Amino acid sequence: MDFPGVALVTGGASGIGKATALRFAAEGCKRIAIADVNLALLQKTESEISSTYPEVAVKAILLDVRSQASVQAAVDEVVATFGRIDYCANVAGILRFGDTVVLSASDFELVYQVNLRGVFFCAKAEISQMLKQEPLVSKDSPWPARGAIVNVSSQAGLMGNGDLPCYVATKHGVVGLSKSDGLKYAAKGIRVNALCPGTIETPILGDLPQGEAGAKRAAERTREIAMGRVGQPDEIAHCVMFLTSGRSSFVTATTLAAHGGLR
Numbered sequence: 001m002d003f004p005g006v007a008l009v010t011g012g013a014s015g016i017g018k019a020t021a022l023r024f025a026a027e028g029c030k031r032i033a034i035a036d037v038n039l040a041l042l043q044k045t046e047s048e049i050s051s052t053y054p055e056v057a058v059k060a061i062l063l064d065v066r067s068q069a070s071v072q073a074a075v076d077e078v079v080a081t082f083g084r085i086d087y088c089a090n091v092a093g094i095l096r097f098g099d100t101v102v103l104s105a106s107d108f109e110l111v112y113q114v115n116l117r118g119v120f121f122c123a124k125a126e127i128s129q130m131l132k133q134e135p136l137v138s139k140d141s142p143w144p145a146r147g148a149i150v151n152v153s154s155q156a157g158l159m160g161n162g163d164l165p166c167y168v169a170t171k172h173g174v175v176g177l178s179k180s181d182g183l184k185y186a187a188k189g190i191r192v193n194a195l196c197p198g199t200i201e202t203p204i205l206g207d208l209p210q211g212e213a214g215a216k217r218a219a220e221r222t223r224e225i226a227m228g229r230v231g232q233p234d235e236i237a238h239c240v241m242f243l244t245s246g247r248s249s250f251v252t253a254t255t256l257a258a259h260g261g262l263r
């Protein structure tokens with residue numbers, strides 16, 4: 001794959017975001033910014049990328065997607081450091097359980113601010129920058145690209161879940177934002193898509209309880225997955241590579257689901 005431009009990954013400290021940043025490096029992207037609210041973990045990811053891929057320039061940026069000023073400052077810092085932004089993976093997200101009767105208003109507000117409004121702030125700053133920059137040509141496509149954005153939604157962006165109403169609502173919202181921005185900016189050479197992972201083994205799932213209860217919970221996680229297993233973060237990172245690279249030059253304003261087959 002060919003990534004001659006600059007990558008920005010939010011939620012880059014952990015899980016899918018970390019795997020995505022490492023995958024960008026493995027696929028030859030030489031300028032990578034990772035941003036996250038967890039600075040200590042982010043710096044560990046930065047060190048891991050630098051030591052594994054010494055030829056890659058990696059920049060870690062403290063970011064809270066709940067704040068528009070923080071998002072704008074992060075995007076400005078990427079441009080000040082690397083000159084432009086070409087491949088954006090908006091991955092930062094949180095999960096709160098609780099049906100509509102149980103879920104508190106403050107948890108609703110928090111999940112909304114991180115998962116949906118946060119993606120809106122990121123897309124707004126990223127697209128504004130992309131519109132200012134000249135298109136790049138990669139070896140993967142004859143079509144010059146001004147930028148490509150992948151907003152990480154979820155299988156919860158495609159169906160309901162009675163125990164996760166707010167998470168589901170925000171992830172449906174991410175799909176809607178992505179389809180709308182994809183349509184709006186297609187003619188400017190900017191592609192925007194939503195990626196909908198199924199159950200992926202990352203810290204967001206929480207620790208399994210010990211013993212029988214843990215085994216029961218693990219079995220529940222895979223019951224509806226046709227492949228009979230949960231996914232790994234790098235399997236989602238590969239989807240991000242496809243959606244940000246020239247290999248998906250005719251793909252925009254749509255969703256890619258990666259969930260191992262849902263029954």
Ligand SMILES: NC(=O)c1ccc[n+]([C@@H]2O[C@H](COP(=O)([O-])OP(=O)(O)OC[C@H]3O[C@@H](n4cnc5c(N)ncnc54)[C@H](O)[C@@H]3O)[C@@H](O)[C@H]2O)c1
Pocket residue numbers: 010011012013014015016017035036037038063064065066091092093094114152153154155196197198199200201202203204205
């Ligand atoms: N793991 C799954 O099963 C799964 C499935 C579908 C979708 N997703 C989505 O994938 C994305 C990544 O999740 P993950 O599974 O890698 O979990 P994770 O907890 O490992 O990573 C989430 C990252 O987001 C960061 N983050 C949280 N709030 C933030 C904020 N306000 N500002 C900046 N960064 C913030 C966290 O610090 C963390 O590094 C999320 O959007 C999640 O909803 C995960």
